[in-house]
Amino acid sequence: MFVAGSAGDSALKTPLIAGVTYNGNTVTLSWSNGVPPFTVQVNVNVATTNWSNLGTTSNQSLTVPASGSRSFFRIKGSSN
Numbered sequence: 001m002f003v004a005g006s007a008g009d010s011a012l013k014t015p016l017i018a019g020v021t022y023n024g025n026t027v028t029l030s031w032s033n034g035v036p037p038f039t040v041q042v043n044v045n046v047a048t049t050n051w052s053n054l055g056t057t058s059n060q061s062l063t064v065p066a067s068g069s070r071s072f073f074r075i076k077g078s079s080n
Contacts, residue, residue, distance in 0.1 A: 015060075015075035022066060027073075030061040034077030040064065046072045 015034030020027060029040060036058040041051040044067075051074065054064045 013077060013079040015077050017073065017075060020073070025066050026063050027066050027071075028061060028063040029073055029075070031075050032060065034060070034075065035079045037078055038062075039076045041074050041076065042067075043072050043074075044069060 012033050013035055015031045015038060017029060018032050019030040021030075031038070037056050038058070038060070039056050040054045040062045042054050042064075043051045054073075055062050
């Protein structure tokens with residue numbers, strides 16, 4: 001059960017990836033929730049801590065160049 005003002009509000013502060021669209025040489029990421037500004041990060045191996053910043057935005061989407069290799073993305077909002 002969710003009650004406004006309870007610990008459940010913290011879930012709204014965590015960005016959730018809603019979509020990933022590949023378009024030739026770009027990837028557009030979109031997300032919901034979270035508190036801007038958002039930093040989009042990429043890593044080629046999720047078993048490591050080698051996350052690199054791709055960009056920062058106040059919007060809930062960002063288009064980045066496609067790397068041509070497997071990539072993992074994460075979105076960090078100002079509160080996480």
